[in-house]
Amino acid sequence: MELRQLRYFVAVADTGGFGRAAESLGIVQSAVSTQIGRLERQFGVALFDRGTRRTVLTGLGEALLPQARAVLEAADRTRALAAALADGNAGLLRLGPVRGPRTARLLHRLADQTGAFRVTLRHVPAAERLRLLRDGELDAAFVRGAPAAPPGTSLLEAWRDPLYAAVPAGHPLAARPVLTPAELAELPLRLAGRTANPPFHDLVTRLLRAAGSRPPAGPRFTTLPETLAEIASAAEPSWTLFYEVTGLPDFPGVAVRPLAGPASTTWLAVPEGPPSPAVRRLLAALADLAG
Template sequence: MELQQMRYVIAVAETNNFTRAAQRCLVVQSALSHQIARLEKELGARLFERTSRRVRLTPAGAAFLPAARQCLDAAERAAAEVAAAVGEVRGRLRVGLIPTVAAVDLPAVLKDFHRRHPEARVSLGVGASEDLVEQVRKGETEVAFLGIPVTARPRGVRARELARERLIAVVSPDHPLAGESAVDLRRLSSEVFVDLPAKTAGRAQSDLAFAAAGLTREVAFEVTNADYLARLVAAGLGVALLPPSYVAGLAGVTTIEVTDAPARVEYVIWGRENPTPAAAAFLELLGVDAE
C-alpha cells in the first residue's frame, strides 16, 4: 500500500469523478485508475461503485477513507518534523476563524508568518465557534479564533483569551433609533432583529443577555454570514448586536451604545497534543507558548 494510492482514493472520493481526480493529482486517468485497482486487489474489496453516470464510495471505501487521511497527515507531519529539526518550518497549517474575529489583525499575522516561513502552506476556514472547537479537538484544524459568551469556555482544547468587549447596537442610518446616543435591552426588545442562527455561540451572547433581563425579542432573519447580516441591517430589515471592533470596518450602518449590553470573549485555541511546527510557529507570532 502506497501513500500515492491513498491520495488518489481521497481525490476520487472528494470529486466523485476519476477524470477530475486525475486532473487534481496531475496524472493521466488510466494511471490513477490502475493504482486504485491495484489497491482494491490488495485490500480484497472494492472502494468505489462505478457506473456510467456516477462514482461513489462503497461501505469499504467509506471505512478506508478516514484512515487514509490519517496516514497522509502522519506522513506530512513526519516530513514537517524533520524539516523543523534542521531549522525549517514547512507543512500545512489549517486555521479556523469566526467571520467577526477582531482581536487579531489576521492578515498582518499571516503576512509575517509567510515572510518567515515561505515553505509552509496555510488554509483558512470560516465557521461558527462551536464547530471550530470540534475541528480543533479532532485535529482537523490546528489553530482557531473564536468569539463566545463570557459565561462559556472552550472545552477539550487549549485556549488563550485574546480580548473581551461589550456588543453594540447596529441600525440603518434612517432607523428611528439612529439619533440615540444609548439604549438598553428593554428598548431594543421591541425591535425586529437580524442575527446568527439559533444555538450558535455568536447568537447565544445576545439570547442569554435578553433572557437574563427577563426579555424576549423577535429574530426575523437568521444569517450565517456576518457581512451579509450587516447588509440586511443597512437595508432596514432589522437591528443587530455586534462587536464594536468588527463594526468599525462596516459602512452604511449606525452604531448605538447599549447600557446593559452582553459581552463576548475572543480566544485563540489549539489542540491538546503537541502542535505541528507550523502551528507552533504561528502561535509564537501571537505571543502564545503552545507547549
C-alpha cells in the same frame, strides 16, 4: 552504509590521506581506515589507490564522490529543517480562522519571508472547525461567542471585539452615541436562529439575559446587508447587533452605534497538552498583537 562512512570517504578524498582525514575529523586514523574498508566491502569496489605518499581516488571512487557529497548535504539540510521545525521557525500550521481585521494582522505577523513556515486555512463553520480540530485535521481553530470545548481540546481567550447595534436612522435611539441593552429591551431583535451560528446566538442571549434585557423576537437575521435593508425600510422598527468584520457598514436609513458593555470574545481552540512548535509560533504571534 552509514553517514559517517560517507563523511570519512569525502574527508579522505578532500585531504588526500587517511591520517590527514583523521586529523581533520578529530578521530584516530584506524577508525577512518576501518570504516572506509567496510564501505568498500559493502559497495564491492575499491574507492582509493593507497600509495606510499598520497592516497588517491580510483575511477570508481571519483564516480561515487559527487553522490556521497549530495547525500551528506541532504542529511545536513534534513537536520537543519528538523531543528527549525522544533523551534517553530519552519513547518505548517493548519488553522481554522474567523473573518476580521485581527485575523488579517495575525496572518501577516505569522508570515515568514523565507517561506519556511506556512499557514493553510480551512474556512468552515465554527462547529466544523472544532470537529476538525478534535479529529486532528486542524492544529488550531478560532471560534467566537461561547463555544463548548470538544473532548481533548482547550479554549484560550484570543481577543474581544465590541458589539454594535443597528437601529432605524429615524428612531429616537439613533440620536444616542452609545446604546445599552436596557434601552433596546422593547425593540424587536433580528437574530439568526441558533442552528445558523450557535456560539454567537448563545453569546447574545447570555449577554442580554445578564443585562436584564429581553427584547421581543423580530424577523430572522439573514445576511447583514439584507437585514440592514429591512431595518431601514420596514414599517415596524427593529434592531440587530453584530461585530465588525470588514469595517462598520454605512447603510442609508440605518444608524450603527456601539453597544455598551457586552463584547464578542474570540477563542483559540487547541489540542490539550504541550503545544506543538507551530502552535507555539501562533501563540507568540497572538501575544505580540496583544502587546
